[in-house]
Amino acid sequence: MNITSIDQPTLHLIHKAFEIILKDHHIPYKKIGIVEDGNQLLFLYEGKSEKVHVFKWSKAQSLGVSIGVLAQSVLAPIIPTLRNL
Numbered sequence: 001m002n003i004t005s006i007d008q009p010t011l012h013l014i015h016k017a018f019e020i021i022l023k024d025h026h027i028p029y030k031k032i033g034i035v036e037d038g039n040q041l042l043f044l045y046e047g048k049s050e051k052v053h054v055f056k057w058s059k060a061q062s063l064g065v066s067i068g069v070l071a072q073s074v075l076a077p078i079i080p081t082l083r084n085l
Helices: 008-024 067-084
Strands: 031-037 040-046 052-058
Touching: 008 031, 008 067, 040 067, 052 067
Parallel strands: none
Antiparallel strands: 031 040, 040 052
């Protein structure tokens, strides 16, 4: 399913995709969230330190790609960082 708009159901599906990828890579977390902030999307990650870390990417670049591809492209570069948080 390609993303055609950013709405609550789409954000929920992106959240689920992020959970799957984190579990597949054995990345522990207390809470995660995906929120819209103007022209950006934010990945909120609370790890073992209980501090919330924010990772941003362009909302416009999210349109037209599948949810799984989006989740993988956002998370793949930060997985090493997430392991240490």
